Amino acid sequence: MVSETIELRGHIIDSLILPKVLDEILRAGGTFRIEQIKIGQRRADQSRAQIEVSAPSTESLDDLILRLRQHGAEVAKRADVQLAKAPADGVFPHDFYVTTNQQTFVRLKGKEIEVRPVMRDSAIAVDSARSSARAVKFFDARKGDEIVVGHQGIRVVPVQRTTSHTDIFQFINASISADEPKSAVIRELAAELRRARSSGGKIAVVAGPAIVRTGAGEHLERLIELGFVDRLFGGNAFVVFDVERALFGTSSGVSAERAVAPVGHQNQMRAVNILRQTGGIAGAMEKGILTRGVMHACTRHKVDIVLTGSIRDEGPIPGVATDVVEGQKIMRDKLADITHVLLLSTLEHSLAIAAMLGPTVKTVCVDINSAAVDRAVEQQPLRSIGLVTDVEPFLRELGDCLAAESDAK
Amino acid sequence: MLCPPDYYGIEYEINPWMSRARGAEVPVAQKQWKDLHATLSKLNCKILLVNPQPRLPDMVFTANAGLTIGKKFIPSNFRHQERAGEAPHFAKWMEQHGYEVAWLPQDYYFEGEGDALFGGDTLFCGYKFRSDIKSHQAVADMLGCLVISVELVDPRFYHLDTCFCPLPDGGAVWFPAAFDEYGQRAVREHVPDLIDVLPDEAMHFSCNAVVLDRDIVLPAGAPTLVAALCARGYRCHELPMSEFIKAGGACKCLVMFMPQRESATG
Numbered sequence: 001m002v003s004e005t006i007e008l009r010g011h012i013i014d015s016l017i018l019p020k021v022l023d024e025i026l027r028a029g030g031t032f033r034i035e036q037i038k039i040g041q042r043r044a045d046q047s048r049a050q051i052e053v054s055a056p057s058t059e060s061l062d063d064l065i066l067r068l069r070q071h072g073a074e075v076a077k078r079a080d081v082q083l084a085k086a087p088a089d090g091v092f093p094h095d096f097y098v099t100t101n102q103q104t105f106v107r108l109k110g111k112e113i114e115v116r117p118v119m120r121d122s123a124i125a126v127d128s129a130r131s132s133a134r135a136v137k138f139f140d141a142r143k144g145d146e147i148v149v150g151h152q153g154i155r156v157v158p159v160q161r162t163t164s165h166t167d168i169f170q171f172i173n174a175s176i177s178a179d180e181p182k183s184a185v186i187r188e189l190a191a192e193l194r195r196a197r198s199s200g201g202k203i204a205v206v207a208g209p210a211i212v213r214t215g216a217g218e219h220l221e222r223l224i225e226l227g228f229v230d231r232l233f234g235g236n237a238f239v240v241f242d243v244e245r246a247l248f249g250t251s252s253g254v255s256a257e258r259a260v261a262p263v264g265h266q267n268q269m270r271a272v273n274i275l276r277q278t279g280g281i282a283g284a285m286e287k288g289i290l291t292r293g294v295m296h297a298c299t300r301h302k303v304d305i306v307l308t309g310s311i312r313d314e315g316p317i318p319g320v321a322t323d324v325v326e327g328q329k330i331m332r333d334k335l336a337d338i339t340h341v342l343l344l345s346t347l348e349h350s351l352a353i354a355a356m357l358g359p360t361v362k363t364v365c366v367d368i369n370s371a372a373v374d375r376a377v378e379q380q381p382l383r384s385i386g387l388v389t390d391v392e393p394f395l396r397e398l399g400d401c402l403a404a405e406s407d408a409k
Numbered sequence: 410m411l412c413p414p415d416y417y418g419i420e421y422e423i424n425p426w427m428s429r430a431r432g433a434e435v436p437v438a439q440k441q442w443k444d445l446h447a448t449l450s451k452l453n454c455k456i457l458l459v460n461p462q463p464r465l466p467d468m469v470f471t472a473n474a475g476l477t478i479g480k481k482f483i484p485s486n487f488r489h490q491e492r493a494g495e496a497p498h499f500a501k502w503m504e505q506h507g508y509e510v511a512w513l514p515q516d517y518y519f520e521g522e523g524d525a526l527f528g529g530d531t532l533f534c535g536y537k538f539r540s541d542i543k544s545h546q547a548v549a550d551m552l553g554c555l556v557i558s559v560e561l562v563d564p565r566f567y568h569l570d571t572c573f574c575p576l577p578d579g580g581a582v583w584f585p586a587a588f589d590e591y592g593q594r595a596v597r598e599h600v601p602d603l604i605d606v607l608p609d610e611a612m613h614f615s616c617n618a619v620v621l622d623r624d625i626v627l628p629a630g631a632p633t634l635v636a637a638l639c640a641r642g643y644r645c646h647e648l649p650m651s652e653f654i655k656a657g658g659a660c661k662c663l664v665m666f667m668p669q670r671e672s673a674t675g
Binding site: 016017 | 537598
């Protein structure tokens with residue numbers, strides 16, 4: 001939506017010009033927000049209203065404003081954004097505007113342009129010649145780039161609450177604590193994922209090692225097999241745990257199947273070694289060494305895998321991006337078309353991903369730690385649900401719901 | 410103020426009534442105008458005549474000269490170039506007659522009494538075809554009175570005085586279909602006793618009447634309206650106006666009050 005502020009003045013209440021203008025905005029498919037209104041107190045006093053008018057495109061807005069001018073509306077003069085040059089590569093001007101993850105517009109030479117992509121904790125670089133504005137991270141900034149400073153000429157459009165009463169995200173929009181029932185929510189989530197899949201949405205899973213450690217790996221595999229995972233984000237540890245379990249039946253030395261004494265880290269190290277030796281997951285599968293597990297399922301079902309490393313990584317195993325800046329860029333790229341994200345028991349990775357999401361992406365965060373859930377959920381207001389629970393029962397039940405529906409078909 | 414129809418004729422087409430192929434019969438027009446003059450004189454009107462000017466055929470429609478309140482004259486800013494030449498003549502004449510001339514900003518179209526009529530203490534103003542609503546705000550600023558702006562939607566009733574005529578008892582004669590829905594509601598809200606004019610009678614410019622207290626001078630051809638007015642105790646004087654209707658005007662268009670009101674606030 002693009003918008004413009006108009007002013008109406010005169011006996012706009014008695015003449016019904018104000019309701020007429022508001023009705024006309026709605027009839028044209030636009031929306032309005034009354035920014036200011038001053039109503040005359042005495043009979044002869046004139047009234048004045050300042051109204052922000054929004055329409056789906058610049059053309060439809062221009063059309064609408066033209067019609068409103070006939071009823072006396074005048075376009076309010078708005079200031080352009082203020083710019084300053086980046087003083088050095090990777091450095092923003094002192095008073096740079098810090099973006100949110102909401103849709104943002106800047107006014108340049110009297111025209112509003114949308115900042116792309118929507119990216120929080122960035123600056124806005126403006127290309128005056130091309131009339132474009134983009135969100136930039138520190139590492140993207142080049143000396144001399146025109147960066148937006150201050151708050152003038154900037155308009156942020158917060159995500160609106162939809163009018164749907166059935167959207168589970170808006171209906172709950174909070175965290176469900178450990179001692180609250182979850183089955184109904186999980187059923188609704190399953191329905192949401194089915195809707196996403198049938199309407200061309202893309203589902204990403206951000207997988208923490210706890211999935212494997214709690215024995216939920218096979219439930220995640222089921223989601224993958226049912227076609228509910230388009231992209232999997234993970235770190236070195238998730239892959240190592242998953243492969244260790246596939247090869248040795250343990251994760252971090254603990255058996256998922258049998259109550260026996262842990263065997264220490266040796267299996268994990270051996271798994272890393274095999275992956276390095278075979279060139280990674282695909283190599284290990286080709287050689288017939290890796291025959292099960294989440295990574296195996298991903299490869300078989302052509303799920304896009306995005307792996308980024310951290311400082312604790314062993315190996316690292318081939319295919320893991322170890323340069324963190326490079327890793328951020330890859331993740332951002334790979335999140336661009338995602339509509340739904342399941343953040344599953346990994347605080348660091350979940351927060352990193354949540355910070356990169358556009359305002360309309362729906363997220364579900366599952367973690368045993370309520371603080372972790374709260375932190376991830378607060379990043380996506382009106383678009384996220386948190387569940388404080390062990391990830392294993394969550395994935396088991398979600399898999400059951402999705403499988404039941406698939407069987408029914 | 411009236412202007413003799415010495416140069417009157419259909420020389421251009423700036424409203425749906427005008428057709429150069431269907432010109433006004435000059436002698437008939439002269440007679441109709443003289444009858445109006447005589448009728449107003451008979452009703453004790455003091456009539457002043459402005460000098461007609463060649464190549465300004467519509468100067469005869471003096472209602473569009475401007476709006477006069479007390480000793481203040483707000484001249485028109487004509488929308489059509491064809492009539493713009495009238496403005497300086499009217500302004501000069503008014504100045505010579507002791508009126509303070511208060512021009513509106515040049516880019517606000519305003520066509521005087523044609524689009525601005527007092528009903529009680531409220532100034533009703535029409536907009537879209539000829540006057541801009543912005544001019545209403547400016548007039549409200551100048552006069553400090555309540556201005557009700559109404560949108561006109563039928564190009565045949567392009568001035569307010571072609572479809573709305575306030576009466577001294579607080580009521581008004583009007584043709585509602587000439588107004589948009591909001592304008593109709595606004596008028597209904599502010600005028601207690603409205604007399605609706607039938608479509609056929611509206612086409613005879615029945616709303617374009619000169620109201621002099623209990624006497625109403627209006628074009629012939631509106632028996633229903635005349636009956637309604639008589640029932641309210643008005644005396645109606647019907648005049649043939651065929652030759653002026655060809656240009657989109659009638660009794661009221663040929664007259665500007667000096668002043669329309671002594672003061673804008675009653």
